Amino acid sequence: MPSPAPGRKLPVWVFLSFPLRRCLHELLNLQMHRIPFPYSLSIGTDIVHLPRIRRLINNRQGRNLIPFAKRILHPLELRDLSHRHPQWQEHPQGTCVGSDSLIRWLGGRFAAKEAARKAMGATTLGWKDIRVEVRGGSGQPRIIYARRNADNQDIEYEAKLSISHDGDYVVATVLAAERPDAGANSHSEGAAEA
Secondary structure (H helix, E strand, O other), rough: OOOOOOOOOHHHHHHHHHHHHHHHHHHOOOOOOOOOOOOOEEHHHHHHHHHHHHHHOOOOOOOOHHHHHHOOOOOOHHHHHHOOOOOOOOOOOOOOOOHHHHHHHHHHHHHHHHHHHHHHHHOOOHHOOOEEEEOOOOOEEEEEEEEOOOOOOOOEEEEEEEEEEOOEEEEEEEEOOOOOOOHHHHHHHHHHHH
16 A cells, blocks of 8 residues: 655545546546557467377277377378377277377367367368477477468468476467458458559
């Protein structure tokens, strides 16, 4: 609490909480100035419980692993999976299905794709439209997703990705441009009006 200078009294509003001060300002038509966030970004976050992924792929004696992987993974991710876990298709009922590293890898991909879909609009992107790529030297993951631009061309966009593993959980957060093609559309519309 602020202390007054000797011989001065503090105004009553100093003793009010921030919400009450805000109401007082609004009542007195002293509106607070709001500065909007300066970037057109969106964020998505997802958390995955790894035992759920394990149960899902172990269902039907491990025969769900291949359909699950092929349903959610981009062809380049399937290649990466085959590189990291060469036995994943050959022995679906073997030790590979119970492999902690395989479960963590699939859980990370699932969480990253869900976070990306939340950041970019779940209705506009399918599982295979999104892929996780890892930069060679740094090992930093990123999201690559395909969309059609205003000229009906497929364009790949990049988004930032952070994945964290802790015990039975994987958390992924994606930071992306809200609508990467919106800038192109607004420029072409402005040019048409001019």
